[in-house]
Amino acid sequence: MKILVTGGTGYIGSHTVVELINAGHTPVIVDNLSNSNIGVLDGIKSITGESVSFYQVDVTDIQALDKVFSENHDIKGIIHFAASKAVGESVKEPLKYYRNNLVGLMNILECMKKHKVGSLVFSSSCTVYGQPDILPVTENAPIKPALSPYGNTKQICEEIIRDTVASCEGLHAILLRYFNPIGAHPSALIGELPLGVPQNLIPYVTQTAAGIRECLTIFGDDYDTPDGSCIRDYINVTDLAKAHVVSVDRMENGKQESDVEVFNIGTGRGTSVFEIVNMFEKVTGVKLNYKVGHRREGDIEKVWADATIANNTLGWKAEKTMEETLASAWKWQQSLK
Ligand code: NAD
Numbered sequence: 001m002k003i004l005v006t007g008g009t010g011y012i013g014s015h016t017v018v019e020l021i022n023a024g025h026t027p028v029i030v031d032n033l034s035n036s037n038i039g040v041l042d043g044i045k046s047i048t049g050e051s052v053s054f055y056q057v058d059v060t061d062i063q064a065l066d067k068v069f070s071e072n073h074d075i076k077g078i079i080h081f082a083a084s085k086a087v088g089e090s091v092k093e094p095l096k097y098y099r100n101n102l103v104g105l106m107n108i109l110e111c112m113k114k115h116k117v118g119s120l121v122f123s124s125s126c127t128v129y130g131q132p133d134i135l136p137v138t139e140n141a142p143i144k145p146a147l148s149p150y151g152n153t154k155q156i157c158e159e160i161i162r163d164t165v166a167s168c169e170g171l172h173a174i175l176l177r178y179f180n181p182i183g184a185h186p187s188a189l190i191g192e193l194p195l196g197v198p199q200n201l202i203p204y205v206t207q208t209a210a211g212i213r214e215c216l217t218i219f220g221d222d223y224d225t226p227d228g229s230c231i232r233d234y235i236n237v238t239d240l241a242k243a244h245v246v247s248v249d250r251m252e253n254g255k256q257e258s259d260v261e262v263f264n265i266g267t268g269r270g271t272s273v274f275e276i277v278n279m280f281e282k283v284t285g286v287k288l289n290y291k292v293g294h295r296r297e298g299d300i301e302k303v304w305a306d307a308t309i310a311n312n313t314l315g316w317k318a319e320k321t322m323e324e325t326l327a328s329a330w331k332w333q334q335s336l337k
């Protein structure tokens, strides 16, 4: 099937494009390269042997987007990754986030309606749960007030999709709520490319190990967790990518139980920051320079997924071990030298 992948040269998008090709699909990428570069296409080609069709288009430009749909009338489904994703930046520049993330999605939905494309997979986030009252968190947990404009865009996008699907015969969607995606393709030919100082834990860890950053600061050791540091559900990016492939297949095969389905995409295991640091040192043999600092404002204390519905209904399960995943992140970091 021909699948349009917005944000397809980005971190999760590029890994998903590889898995779509591995599964026999034909991805078409739309990306404005605002947070990725064209060289990613070479990485995809080296891994899969395929040259992927690419449009340098901004999804907020509806005319340009419409042209892509017109030139690819046989598109069967859309995976919509394109969005701005830096939580801190979203607090400083909320309008950039509301414009890019909301207008981008609305344009995709307009084009889907006009060109009669029925299947949408949307990148949502565990951020919609805030600090859950019950762990592991299920898809039925209440949506908590967003802690950032970025988080708010994910909540609003979910609602925009629900309302649009309800109003439009033939349109359906799968919302994937990712937990914390980490790692890189085992080939180290594609991976995460954070610009500037990384905000996320794993790129900060690998850059510290590589000597690019002097010292990792662990944000707080006084949380109500066994070792005092925060707990997350870290999901391997290749495992996460495969969840998108089964989602498009599910929709195209008419297997959905409702027009909008929601799945938690995580491992079901919580890992603390100290555990990550220790495991990284063990797997790579590199001693990590770190210190304990203050809590980071807005951080959730602990969250991990109940992925039972994804496991049983979607037929998807996280497969990679944390050790393999951390090794892949380190191999990718080393390939950047
Ligand atoms: P990324 O920044 O690596 O990829 C996003 C891609 O979209 C980039 O290549 C960027 O150039 C492109 N893009 C952004 N705005 C665009 C626009 N207006 N038009 C066209 N292209 C545009 O981010 P990622 O980590 O791969 O995230 C992909 C999606 O998953 C995002 O929607 C993000 O919010 C969501 N998500 C990410 C995480 C995470 O921790 N990485 C967690 C949960 C959800």
Ligand code: WQD
Binding pocket: 085, 087, 124, 125, 126, 127, 151, 179, 180, 181, 199, 200, 201, 202, 204, 216, 217, 218, 219, 220, 230, 231, 232, 273, 296, 299
């Ligand atoms: C993980 C843990 C930090 C950096 C963010 C977004 C969320 C989602 C994924 C998209 C936390 C600790 C981190 C450092 C540290 N994105 N940490 N030192 O905060 O779970 O989620 O990215 O939807 O919306 O909020 O991920 O990687 O930033 O942090 O101690 O230098 O690592 O406190 O406990 P987070 P993260």
